Amino acid sequence: MLQVENLDVFYGSYQVLWDVSLDVTNGEVVAVLGPNGSGKSTVLKAIMGLVPIRAGRVIFEGSDLTRVPTHEMVAHGISMVLERRRLFTNMTVRENILLGAYHKSVASQTKDRLEWVESLFPILAERRDQIAGKMSGGEQQMVAIARSLMSKPRLLLMDEPYLGLAPKIVDQIVQIIRKINGEGIAVLFNEQNVKLSFGVSNQGYLLEGGRMVLSGTGDEMMNSDVVRRVYLGV
Template sequence: MLEVKGIGVKYGDVQVLWDISLTVGRGEVVAVMGPNGSGKSTILKAIIGLVRPSAGTITLDGKPISGRPAHDMAGLGVSLVLERRRLFPQMTVLENVRMGAFHSAVRSREKERLEWVEYLFPIIRERRGQLAGRMSGGEQQMVAIARGLMSGPRLLMMDEPFLGLAPRIVAQIIDIIRKINAEGIAVLFNEQNVHLSFSNAHRGYLLESGRIVLEGSGLAMLEHEMVKRVYLGA
């Protein structure tokens, strides 16, 4: 479904990604794992159109999407849940969630999408009128994911979805990812924690200093000698 082939990204004169290639198939959960500053978030931003690659190509269903503006991506079936939620704190939970269906391509399905995300996240219905800024970090993350799902994506990308969350909330988010994936939605997420990355993904990529140095199935990545030595201290 999604193919990223040989992309590079620069911020001004500073290159942060080199020759990045990865794929996400239909119905797959794919993880990009790497230390802080390795370029994980930049990959997702390049796919969604928030940064423009300086080299390489990005295709969706075989059609090029490189250079398409970010606001077009919802209509193509791609959604991004940003790092640290990025909600509108002075808007209500319901208002934040409904923003995910703002694009004209999906606005007509807003009611049915809202019913579905409230099924996945009962807290959305319970807290409809509460200001988003008064929720806990974990609750805000659920609102952010719900907002991302309102556009009815075929591919949901999540930028460090477990960052700063308590273990109980992490387990809830993992369960939600599995439910989303069971509906046929592909998921691409990035993470710094080896176990969270590869134990919850069909396939994974290891990113170091802007370059992919290893890829394989989730299980193979967990069992790889380099991963165990460098990241697990084995």
Template sequence: MSDMILAVENLHVHYGSIHAVKGISLQVKRGQIVTLIGANGAGKSTTLRAIMNLVRKSSGRVIFDGNDISKLPTHEIVLAGIGLVPEGRRIFPNLTVYENLMMAAYSRTDKEQIVEELQYVFNLFPRLKERVKQLGGTLSGGEQQMLALARGLMSRPKLLMLDEPSLGLAPLLVKEVFEVIQKIREEGVTVLLIEQNALGALKIADYGYVLETGRIVLEDEASKLLVNEGVKKSYLGIA
């Protein structure tokens, strides 16, 4: 088994006349946390959406677990083992915590496995177990983010892609989210993480890519990016 779980090769994405992603190539090794950092509009979210075939690629390939998934429909990509937790949580406010979680397993018939997965996410997120009958819309912002993460894990993905999981959360909750991401990795799930909070992301990541206007301008081990003068000045707020 290759240690490379994901490879994106020369990815281009256009929105009409706008060239949003300009030849991005990146790799994610099995068992790692890899982060993409960059300003708004750098092409980070579009890259994740293109991997999932939620937006059309102009060109480029996506290899996952040794297979070319470039042209697979999104639901088959999920079945292959990639989960996406989109920016903004996107939970169902009028459904209970339990119903939100079961929406991630709506197409499955393996009831015993689903029960196991519920137990798995409740072990990771005990607060959700306490609120299992509560409507999603009545949860706090932090709890809604935990629910979004738990829902992303319900299909037991090999690779979980997270788009801005700490956005809009209070500092204490941000710390908790990053701790949960590390726990997810300890459970054997590889993580591809997009974060405006570059400092927090690089502290927990193994490897990082810096995006500017649709291109990768720098890549290195996360520990080295943390001390890179250009990264410190531009993304970490450290002069």
């Protein structure tokens, strides 16, 4: 489904990714684990076209999307939940969600998409007229996920979906990821916590200092001596 091949990414003259490769198979949940500064958010931004790629390729369903602009990615079936949600906090829940259906490829399906998204998140239907900035962090994350699902993605990228959330809310987001995946949508997300990364994923990658150092199934990564030594320090 998705092949990321040998990415090199720079911020100005500073290189942040070296020869990074990963794969996402149709219907999978894939996690990228890494500490702060490892480049895991940059991997997702590079896939989405938010940062320029110096070398390497992004192939999705057989098409080379390496130079496709970000605003066109949704037409190819990829959407992204940004780190820290990035909602329009003075707008209502419904208004924020509807922004996810801006592209002409899904604009005609807005009503059906909205009904489907609200069936996944009943609380958002109940609070459709609430100002988004007055919701809790977990509720705002649901709005951000719902907005991304409006574009009818086949692959959903999630940049640190658990960041800043209480443990109880994190459990809810884990269940939401599983529910989204159960609808046939592949999910690629990044995280710093080993259990939260690999406990929910089919496949996992370990990123250190901008380089991929290990990959395997979720269970293999969870129990890897390399993960324990390199990441956990045990």
